[in-house]
Amino acid sequence: MTTTTPLLDPRVIALAHYAARGVLERVLARHGVTFQQSVTLRVVAVADGPVERGRLVDSVVGSLKIGATEAHAVVDELIDAKLVAPREPSQVRITEAGRELFERTSAETAPITARIYDGIPTEDLAVAGRVLTLIADRADAEFAALDK
Known part of the structure; x- marks a missing residue:
């Protein structure tokens, strides 16, 4: 039986996205973090310093295609978990616990990503x-x- 490589289409993209996201969510679940929290934390973790909350929310809204209210709620979850901390005026910064979590989950997913992309x-x-x-x-x- 011969199989042909499918053309890139919405289904192929979705299958690849959800396969990769499923792997990431398994790693994140071990640390009690959701996908949305991870995406939001990453923005703060890779920033050079504190991030304007409005810019953070805009980034999450643009990335995840969620509403601003939901994105603000995710930021609040990260603040409640002490992974980011508010700064005045209207800024947030990553905490030591947030940096440690970001680095740990990144380190855990790196070899998996390498295996997925290998070859x-x-x-x-x-x-x-x-x-x-x-x-x-x-x-x-x-x-x-x-x-x-």
């Missing part, structure tokens, strides 16, 4: 990166147009 030629990854970026940009434009 895929760099040229293929570059093409996939360009195509998926173009699709994301177009989908973001369509998403924004739906609000008008």
